[in-house]
Amino acid sequence: MPMTEMAVAARAPVPAPSSEGALSVEVTDLFRRFDGTLALQGVSLAIRDGEFFSLLGPSGCGKTTLLRILAGLERPDTGVVRIAGRDVRDLPAHRRPVNTVFQSYALFPHLTVRHNVAFGLRMKRVPAAEIEARVRRVLDLVRIAPLADRKPAQLSGGQKQRVAVARALVNEPQVLLLDEPLSALDLQLRRELRVELRTLQRRLGITFVFVTHDQDEALALSDRIAVMCAGRIEQVATAEGLYERPRTRFVAEFLGSCNLLETAVCQPRNGEWLVHSPLGELRIRPAPTAATPASAGIALAIRPERVRLLAPASGDAENCVPARVEQRMYSGAETQYLLRAGDQMIKACALNARAGDPGFRAGQEVIVHLPADALIVLER
Amino acid sequence: MRRGWWHILATALYLFLYAPMVVVVVYSFNAAHDGFIWRGFSTAWYRTLFADPAVSLAVRNTVALAVLSTAVSTCLGTMLAVGLTRYWFPGKRLVAWLIYVPVVIPDIVMAVALFLFYSMVSRWLGLLRLGLGTMTIAHITFQIPFVTIVVRARLAGLDPALEEAAHDLGATPWQTFWRVTFPLALPGVLAGAMLAVTVSLDDFIISFFSAGAGNLTVPILIYSQVKRGVTPEINALSALIVAASIAGTIGVTCLQRARRAKDPEPQG
């Protein structure tokens, strides 16, 4: 990307990417084995141009391996990687149009901030005057210009992180890869820098691929998120999509809190499903679009905040189960309940919207209502 | 109370370590000829020392030997360290282990092994007659492992992400080495060179066996003098060496402190 374009991009906010945008990164059927364990088993992804894309998963799920493959620091055993439409199989890292913000930042301790940032441009033998100008601009962009002549050891964690971002961005990569860039910072700073990263990405319109194990981070930042587990992609969706419509047990439990119900039999019936769960018969409406469930049984999920608690006298409505409050935990904005209905434990959560609302006491008998549209059918 | 005893014990041990050095310095100013009884202050021995051609020859030989052998062994040892940490070859583990052999075998074994080797080569091939050259070869041989071990430890302690970052920023492997790896390994290389100088200056037995006739170094000179009976000149020479050691240590420490003040190392 020529200099002027970047300058323009930095000034004018770029609209959020459309779903039909050109593909920035495309990986197909990646496999990677380390010492007998499969780090990646058949990963395919398409990341759109200008998208803030997160790879989310527990440690060891393969997300960092995937990122390193994109950077060219690692090679897949099989599979294709395309960056900006070009097959980069034989392109070594130093010739790829991507830059990385490392988890440890990997700032060169023997160079000042200015020289750290200028490093990439020097390697490409950009003229000195242009290096000077571009470095100054990017230092301003991430607001560390006053620190330009310090050594990395004299910087705080947050400042190091900004230098690492500046050092990558100054090269105007087509894709910026971020490997848990916030994990070494304390909570307060993490929240601040999260907002800044998002703003920066919007302003520059560069595709960000962001690796994290922190679901809050991923949900807050990303246009789309790929949840990974054991070398596989579980689901790719927007934050809302993942939370509201998790497709697998892993996604449902990894993101937020969740009640899982193992159900035995399930019958589709005019626009709804009727399932036999440990809580008795439950109706799911509208009927899920997924294929007709196997008779072996399916799993249902429901978020605690979608579970409604009613007074015992409320009568016998649809999807209502009698239960007993086992525990009540007041936590300011909301109150969490742990309920027992037969052998099944249910987590529920009620917003404390009105002052003085006593809610339910421990030991109290209540009716648990699981709304038909709040039940999610999981595929695995 | 307990700490007090600890301090006294430690002080006594320091005194024990330094007693010989103090004695040497004090006696170097002793006017006495037989060296053991104090007969008044004199700087006469320093004057004889500077006038003695054998001493100046020994000092020159020792310094030349240390400088030349350290230069060669630092290069070879550093290259070996880089090779061992970066690239694979069959038998690498064995080599990594064999490095310790010259460090730990008794000096006398290495000394006679080299002596035999030199004798055979010079008898059968007419090469490597004993002299400064063979001494230099011997010194390089036992210095290499010290350099390699120190540099390798430094390289192994570097964050591998640094080289990856350089590469990610567009540096070719060659650029990565010279712009990132080498500057970061440099303190290790310097430390290795320091160690090499130290072992070279301290060696007696190996030099003794590979020196041949008439090629004096300071340790050989001292040994022969001490064996023959003490000359107070040796006190003066030793005192100068003690002074040089202390000055050298202080110099190195100051240099490190200046470096650190200018260029603080990252923590962790």
Add this chain to the structure above:
Amino acid sequence: MDEGEESSKMHGKGDLRSEAHLARHIRHGERLTRADHLWRSALLSGPAMLWTTLFLLVPLVAIGVISLLSKGIYGWFSPPFTLYSYLRFLGFGLLGFDLLYPMVIVRSIVLGAATTLLCVLAAFPLAFFISGLPSRRKHLALTLVVIPLWTNMMIRTYAWQILLGPQSGLSRLLVAAGLWPAGAGLYPSTMAVYVGMVCDFLPFLVLPLYASVEKLDWIQVEAARDLGADALQTFRHAILPQVVPGLAAGCLLVFIPASGQFVIPDLLGGGKTVMVGNLIQQQFLQSRDWPFGAAIAFVAMALSMAGIWVYARAAGARADQVIL
């Protein structure tokens, strides 16, 4: 042992040793084949390995071979092959069994072991003292331990001749107190030898031991105290196990060279005691019995290599970091 591989494991790059992994392995973003690795190793490691092979391994093998030959005229060697030198060293000489040479080995090992023991006893208080200092003084205290290493061993040994000589203040004091026979002097004597040895080798034990003490987890020590251990039990169960790596490395660094040491016994012991070191030296410089000298040297080398091997086995893969 092998940092390159370890660091790649940290990144999950896997083991370099198998060919499949080699082909995929990326170093600085290059894909290196097995041939690339060999080629670069040859360029980088080659010179030093060649040098060391030529000037260390070949000579060591040579003394092994020569030790099996017979004594030649004027200090050379000649066929036939024989085990005579080794038998002689073990005491089975021409004149029947003689304990002279076996005693030399025993004496050298005793010298090494006793020196090591004395150094350990002195190194513990020193290492704990230094580690207890505030960090600014710590550096100074450590430097003070290192400085004597820079002064030639010969000088220090010679200084002890003065310090322990018959006319020295110390000797006269002891004689006056009736603790030492009049006119004898503290040097030459066995005690003088050990004084010189400990003074020379103490820093080699203090440095690695200090490195271990510095890493000591004091919570374990407090836990031991809390559980009612007395000072000795605390040391035995909470401190000693933690400092074993440094202690072992230090002992190795002292024991092997101390066993081979002969200059100090020579200068401070009055030149009467024969050690393995000067026995070897004699064979080359005076007796001119090269095969015999080579045999003794070979035995000494084998013993020290065995020592390292045992140590490396015990210390496991971390031997690298501990030894220096």
